[in-house]
Amino acid sequence: MRKGKTFTMKGKxxxxxxxxxxxxxxxxxxxxxxxxxxxxISVSVVEVYNEQIRDLLAPVTTSKRLEIKQAREGLHHIxxxxxxxxxxxKEVLDVIKIENSARPVGSNNVNKHSSNSH
Structure with a gap:
């Protein structure tokens, strides 16, 4: 089993x-x-891949373009x-399920070397 960033952040x-x-x-x-x-307590889940920002908790039909903005010195928001x-x-587990289903992990020519393709 490969252990990398995804395993470190999400685990099993x-x-x-x-x-x-x-x-x-x-x-x-x-x-x-x-x-x-x-x-x-609230959380947001984003994926940055090929310079594109995806909101992993947004409905699939949402296609708004997200950008990172600098708020104050050293602080950023989206x-x-x-x-x-x-x-x-328990609600954390629910959010993790939503994030897991929204996150692409399949391998193809574009992302076969990506850390997310395992």
Whole structure:
């Protein structure tokens, strides 16, 4: 099995990746402080491939062109990016399922050397 960026970020059921483990830890922290603080957690998922930005949470029929904008020194944002509000770790799994189904991983002549084609 090849292990690369995708495996590191997403992992497998038996070996969770950075994305899932980070959000899992974030929900543990917010649950501990919920009597004192109110938290709003949301995520966006983008893919940058061949200089094209794709919103992996947007409906398939959406074809708007996304661009990275510089907000302030060192800060960037992508106007129009879909944000999924998360209340618990189960909703993280739902977002991961949406992202997985939107992300192309098939190999062809154009992307056969891509890190996403495995």
């Amino acid at each position: 059921k038996w070996n969770k990746g950075i994305n899932y483990r980070t959000l899992e830890e974030l929900f543990k922290i917010t649950n501990k402080g919920s009597e004192t603080f109110t938290y709003d 106007p129009g990016l879909v944000e999924a509000k998360l209340e618990n770790i």
